[in-house]
Amino acid sequence: MIKTAIIGGTGIYNPDAFENRREVLQETRYGAVAITIGTHQGIELAFIPRHGSKHSVPPHLINYQANILALYKLGVRNILATAAVGSLNYDFRPGQFVLVDQFLDFTKSRPSTFYEGGDMGVVHCDMTVPYCPRLRSALVQAANNLNYTVINGGVYVCTEGPRFETAAEISVYKLLGGDVVGMTSVPEVCLARELGMCYATVATITNFAAGISPTILTHSEVYEVMKNNTSAVRKLLLESALHIEAQDTGCDCARILDEVKVKL
Ligand code: HPA
Numbered sequence: 250m251i252k253t254a255i256i257g258g259t260g261i262y263n264p265d266a267f268e269n270r271r272e273v274l275q276e277t278r279y280g281a282v283a284i285t286i287g288t289h290q291g292i293e294l295a296f297i298p299r300h301g302s303k304h305s306v307p308p309h310l311i312n313y314q315a316n317i318l319a320l321y322k323l324g325v326r327n328i329l330a331t332a333a334v335g336s337l338n339y340d341f342r343p344g345q346f347v348l349v350d351q352f353l354d355f356t357k358s359r360p361s362t363f364y365e366g367g368d369m370g371v372v373h374c375d376m377t378v379p380y381c382p383r384l385r386s387a388l389v390q391a392a393n394n395l396n397y398t399v400i401n402g403g404v405y406v407c408t409e410g411p412r413f414e415t416a417a418e419i420s421v422y423k424l425l426g427g428d429v430v431g432m433t434s435v436p437e438v439c440l441a442r443e444l445g446m447c448y449a450t451v452a453t454i455t456n457f458a459a460g461i462s463p464t465i466l467t468h469s470e471v472y473e474v475m476k477n478n479t480s481a482v483r484k485l486l487l488e489s490a491l492h493i494e495a496q497d498t499g500c501d502c503a504r505i506l507d508e509v510k511v512k513l
Contacts, residue, residue, distance in 0.1 A: 254329070261331045279314040344454065
């Protein structure tokens with residue numbers, strides 16, 4: 250049974266570290282999704298590259314519904330996601346990892362629920378604690394074992410993209426309490442919660458955000474920092490997957506299912 254999946258963001262396009270790799274095409278009502286399955290120390294894991302294996306899908310066009318539903322149908326109940334982010338906080342510096350614990354949603358045009366009314370019904374999903382505390386503590390434990398420093402907690406501001414932000418937008422997000430800014434955590438984390446799945450993000454800071462950075466922002470700068478950190482992120486995810494498998498209870502993420510009438 251595959252309980253845990255990795256969704257790779259910018260810079261994390263393949264699950265090279267998995268052993269016994271094979272690919273499955275999982276059908277969903279939103280389209281088919283190619284998922285790589287493999288093992289790490291005997292544990293089965295799944296992998297999806299969020300932007301496609303060649304970074305060809307921009308953040309606002311990612312088929313988040315298909316990706317999350319495909320993992321769910323495969324039996325996955327824990328998702329570890331990676332994300333490249335800009336920093337709004339002088340204490341959060343490029344090259345550091347943040348285990349975000351909250352988000353502010355500034356997306357505009359994305360399907361953000363599985364429950365569109367009609368036969369599907371309406372679901373008002375609790376998001377008080379959006380990122381699973383159990384997965385986050387597995388990530389902290391893994392980071393300690395590996396001697397990595399991670400910032401445990403931070404507010405992720407999700408923008409629509411694909412453009413970067415203006416300096417004025419960043420000042421507002423900072424005033425509102427944002428720590429890091431990216432373009433993909435919403436609706437991914439929300440859709441996972443609608444299916445009662447646990448979800449956590451390892452955000453890698455690739456740059457100071459617009460207006461905080463002394464220079465203009467480029468995607469190549471983001472990609473370059475991610476590339477330098479890919480191997481560390483991979484190790485962190487794989488190590489934490491072992492901890493996740495060992496302790497499987499202790500969060501409220503699946504409680505949403507008590508209120509959902511239509512099972513997907
Ligand atoms: N803004 C939005 N998304 C990002 C950034 C940023 O500065 N850096 C990496 N992803």
